[in-house]
Amino acid sequence: MSYIPHTDNDIKEMLGVIGIKAVHDLFNAIPPDIRLKTPLNLPNELPEQELVREITNISRKNGNIEDYISFIGAGAYNHYVPSIVHHIILRSEFYTAYTPYQPEISQGTLQAIFEYQTLICQLTGMDVTNASMYDGASASAEAVLMAQRINSRPECLLSSALHPEYREVVKTYLGIRRDSIKEIPFCTETGATPVEAVERYIDKDTACVVIQYPNFFGSIEDLSAISEIVHKNGSVFIVVITEPISLGLLKPPGAFDADIVVGEGQAFGSALNLGGPYLGFFATKEGFLRNMPGRLVGETIDKDGKRGYILTLATREQHIRREKATSNICTNEGLCALTAAIYLTALGKTGIVNLAKINLCKMHYLRQRLKELKNVKPAFSSPVFNECVINLNEDGDTVIKSLLKQGILGGISLKRFYPQLNSHILLCATEMNTKEDIDMLIEELKELKNE
Amino acid sequence: MSSGLIFEKSSKGRRGISIPKLDVPDINPLDVIPHDVLRADIEGFPEVSELDAVRHFVNLSQMNFGVDTGFYPLGSCTMKYNPKVNEDMARLSGFSKAHPYQAPELSQGALQLMYELEGFLSEISGMDAVTLQPAAGAHGELCGMLMISAYVKAKGKPRKKVIIPDTAHGTNPASSNLAGFTVVTIKEGKGIISPEAVASVMDEDTAALMLTNPNTIGLFETNIKEIADIVHKKGGFVYCDGANLNALMGIAKLGDMGVDVIQFNLHKTFSTPHGGGGPGSGPVGVKKILEPFLPVPRIIKRGKRFNLGFNCPMSIGRLKAFYGNFGIMVRAYSYIRAMGPDGLKKASEMAVLNANYIMEKLKKAYHLPFDQTCMHECVLSDKVQSEKDVYTLDIAKRLMDYGFHPPTIYFPLVVPGAIMIEPTETESKETIDRFIAAMMTIANEARESPDIVKNAPQTTKIGRLDEVNAVKKPVLRWKP
Ligand SMILES: Cc1ncc(COP(=O)(O)O)c(C=O)c1O
Numbered sequence: 042m043s044y045i046p047h048t049d050n051d052i053k054e055m056l057g058v059i060g061i062k063a064v065h066d067l068f069n070a071i072p073p074d075i076r077l078k079t080p081l082n083l084p085n086e087l088p089e090q091e092l093v094r095e096i097t098n099i100s101r102k103n104g105n106i107e108d109y110i111s112f113i114g115a116g117a118y119n120h121y122v123p124s125i126v127h128h129i130i131l132r133s134e135f136y137t138a139y140t141p142y143q144p145e146i147s148q149g150t151l152q153a154i155f156e157y158q159t160l161i162c163q164l165t166g167m168d169v170t171n172a173s174m175y176d177g178a179s180a181s182a183e184a185v186l187m188a189q190r191i192n193s194r195p196e197c198l199l200s201s202a203l204h205p206e207y208r209e210v211v212k213t214y215l216g217i218r219r220d221s222i223k224e225i226p227f228c229t230e231t232g233a234t235p236v237e238a239v240e241r242y243i244d245k246d247t248a249c250v251v252i253q254y255p256n257f258f259g260s261i262e263d264l265s266a267i268s269e270i271v272h273k274n275g276s277v278f279i280v281v282i283t284e285p286i287s288l289g290l291l292k293p294p295g296a297f298d299a300d301i302v303v304g305e306g307q308a309f310g311s312a313l314n315l316g317g318p319y320l321g322f323f324a325t326k327e328g329f330l331r332n333m334p335g336r337l338v339g340e341t342i343d344k345d346g347k348r349g350y351i352l353t354l355a356t357r358e359q360h361i362r363r364e365k366a367t368s369n370i371c372t373n374e375g376l377c378a379l380t381a382a383i384y385l386t387a388l389g390k391t392g393i394v395n396l397a398k399i400n401l402c403k404m405h406y407l408r409q410r411l412k413e414l415k416n417v418k419p420a421f422s423s424p425v426f427n428e429c430v431i432n433l434n435e436d437g438d439t440v441i442k443s444l445l446k447q448g449i450l451g452g453i454s455l456k457r458f459y460p461q462l463n464s465h466i467l468l469c470a471t472e473m474n475t476k477e478d479i480d481m482l483i484e485e486l487k488e489l490k491n492e
Numbered sequence: 493m494s495s496g497l498i499f500e501k502s503s504k505g506r507r508g509i510s511i512p513k514l515d516v517p518d519i520n521p522l523d524v525i526p527h528d529v530l531r532a533d534i535e536g537f538p539e540v541s542e543l544d545a546v547r548h549f550v551n552l553s554q555m556n557f558g559v560d561t562g563f564y565p566l567g568s569c570t571m572k573y574n575p576k577v578n579e580d581m582a583r584l585s586g587f588s589k590a591h592p593y594q595a596p597e598l599s600q601g602a603l604q605l606m607y608e609l610e611g612f613l614s615e616i617s618g619m620d621a622v623t624l625q626p627a628a629g630a631h632g633e634l635c636g637m638l639m640i641s642a643y644v645k646a647k648g649k650p651r652k653k654v655i656i657p658d659t660a661h662g663t664n665p666a667s668s669n670l671a672g673f674t675v676v677t678i679k680e681g682k683g684i685i686s687p688e689a690v691a692s693v694m695d696e697d698t699a700a701l702m703l704t705n706p707n708t709i710g711l712f713e714t715n716i717k718e719i720a721d722i723v724h725k726k727g728g729f730v731y732c733d734g735a736n737l738n739a740l741m742g743i744a745k746l747g748d749m750g751v752d753v754i755q756f757n758l759h760k761t762f763s764t765p766h767g768g769g770g771p772g773s774g775p776v777g778v779k780k781i782l783e784p785f786l787p788v789p790r791i792i793k794r795g796k797r798f799n800l801g802f803n804c805p806m807s808i809g810r811l812k813a814f815y816g817n818f819g820i821m822v823r824a825y826s827y828i829r830a831m832g833p834d835g836l837k838k839a840s841e842m843a844v845l846n847a848n849y850i851m852e853k854l855k856k857a858y859h860l861p862f863d864q865t866c867m868h869e870c871v872l873s874d875k876v877q878s879e880k881d882v883y884t885l886d887i888a889k890r891l892m893d894y895g896f897h898p899p900t901i902y903f904p905l906v907v908p909g910a911i912m913i914e915p916t917e918t919e920s921k922e923t924i925d926r927f928i929a930a931m932m933t934i935a936n937e938a939r940e941s942p943d944i945v946k947n948a949p950q951t952t953k954i955g956r957l958d959e960v961n962a963v964k965k966p967v968l969r970w971k972p
Contacts, residue, residue, distance in 0.1 A: 043839070047921065052845065054921070055849045055921060059848050067845060070714050077742060077745065081833040081836065084829060086830060087832070095829065096826055096829070101586055103600065104590070104599070105594075105598075111591060111594075113591045117814065123509045134556040135558065137558030137561075137574055137766070138558040138766065139566060139766035141768065143888065144954070148953065149553050149555040150769065154768075156970070163535060163537055169968045175628065176812055179811065209810040213638065213811055216672050264529075290521055290525070292529050292531045293531060305813070312583075315815065315818040316816070317812070317815065318818075330968075341959070343957050343958070351957045353959070353963055353966060354963060354966060368666070369666035369667040370631075371628065371663050372769065375766075376768060377771060379768065383545065386538050393534065403516055424524055425524075442595075445595060
């Protein structure tokens, strides 16, 4: 397959117009000593049918959540994706377009992003949202950088119950300034970030405090009390959300006076995809608009007064301010933002609330049944949404391995991220887990304990 | 057809898709979540039927121009055809329904694919090691510059400066700045950088030279090896923005030109769709000396088994949760396997042939600032037309009336009124001839009836939009 339309005759005619004899003359600007003399060492081309066979075979070496009963969450969630989502994102007018630099023929992308921006504002209770970031983790890092731009303070406080990989990404983005990051230890009893610890750690050098809601352990944090302390100190309050379905039930961070709300929008209709592409969302207060990274779509009118949409406020962006830009992001996750807009529209106002409630009920059924087990207990006392940590009094990795043999992806062992939690696993239950699945998990845990 | 917002089509109590029935005991959220954390309402959220939603988004799609709609010669963005089979491959359930935290023994297929893709990219670019983690080109630039920063820090002599020609893509200075460097700009008079210009600013405090090759004027940096020598002699690195690799596959390797780090834009060179603004994927390739600094995790092969490796003490860390935009990697892998070595070389040759053919024909009517063989894109300007008060923007808008997506305009900044055309190899001579004919007609119109061009577009559903108003009073969301 070559996907190239040129016939020998086309090539001859075109070379004639250019006034050269052979195609290789087009490359005369490349000095001969750096021109390749041999073909690239790559596998030979495949016709489509063989290509499909080969790649399908590779894909079969992978397990997936259709072959297993999965209780894994931890920042990537197994939710049902309605058919309408697939059908619409497969419209190639959407997916074969690019950044809408020419608004007159890109109103589809532009209006969809404008609607996406609105939906995220409504869910988070914030004023403005950008057109998307790479993922929840990089959005968190950009939020920290934005906080430093706002108040020019050097230090950042991250809750240790913020997703461990998000914390790593924040450190990477801060590069040589990573020493300025401090972590607030979580409470080993509640699994939440202790309000008094925030108070103890914060000072006049603190640019921002970053709290996940619900946090990595599934615990719902006390945003109200933390917000008050953060603002009393003049710092920026950043709330990170990895499971935004929770916003169907939980009060939005905006209601707790959060300054920046970022998170992962994968739960809104994107496939698990082994970790990407996902959707970083980024929302803030009106007053911080000009400090916000990323692209924005705004409403305006055309020369006849007709309403239309356009990329706006580009003065903050890399193609105008270059080294002074608020961020370097150019290609973002446009199609995932469209996916979220379709998904949320299809669910609608009652749908998202009901779905959130189903997630809550599944998790609490699971928690209820855990009580039957002698050696397994919920590890923390905080209220949870659809994730929780259990303590097995046994090596977490071993338990995960045994469950896998029974066809269950039994959450993730926390040992790799928190060495002290070596007998703990993080479980997630969503609308995809039937009562039977949960019962089976409980029975298997019982079996393990009898061995 | 109505283009109203979905919120305006909402009707209280209307429902879209059905929600599953509860098969576990119902609970009252108030019993398990404190009442002061429960939300009352999601104000303004849409309430529409499934059909309303489908029609709404299908109507929106019809107001959009994509590669599948027509010719999209957006320079620097490489809007080539996106093969459909790649979409099917990315949606195989073994790939799309795999959880990033499932055990490595369940992810052997995905890890194999990534491992092989890294190898393909190393071979194509002549680099020693590749990471697939960055999510887009600019993310790759940040990754590369952070690695250089970590290297100079590890050597105990943190260098502060990065030299960037003024022809560079805007993300280059922004990424360098984000990585903590100060940018030193060099001016480019003749279209390509001269070794003297680099030598005059290169010093012991300069960590890197960041350039694009082929550059954003569409020219090959002929002196690249000499330039790299100058930078290396003073202990600096050469970063090459590899977004324009579509001109070089199978023809020359950046690794053979003294380049130490590059980023690939899989969504350009390797045919993965741009999605109306992403997702992309921006792998980074490096020479051995920088390999220890690559982000974690790495993909490791031991015997026949693949795994993720975390034991990299010099690593800059992690740039993204989980691994990267895996779904995009599958598409790029599928493309490379379909093309093979000869296909990739042919793609570059035809991309360059198409660009030169357009340049040759259009230079009769449009000003060509650098009259020499170009690579896969060419840059013209509105110098001739502006005498009649017709500018690049007008020409771009008029192209829409003829059914084409306009080229990139006003970039690169060094060419006033730039029109940057990148046809790509997947366009046929017939399509290109039609585009040339339209450009020639516009040139005539600009001379004889300039108002037609200045009032374009006339055939689109929406006319020219008021940008100033959008900036002065930003309306960034719908409100009831
Ligand atoms: C030359 C060049 N460099 C870098 C980039 C940035 O890549 P991305 O948009 O994927 O972040 C682009 C594309 O926009 C480009 O054309």
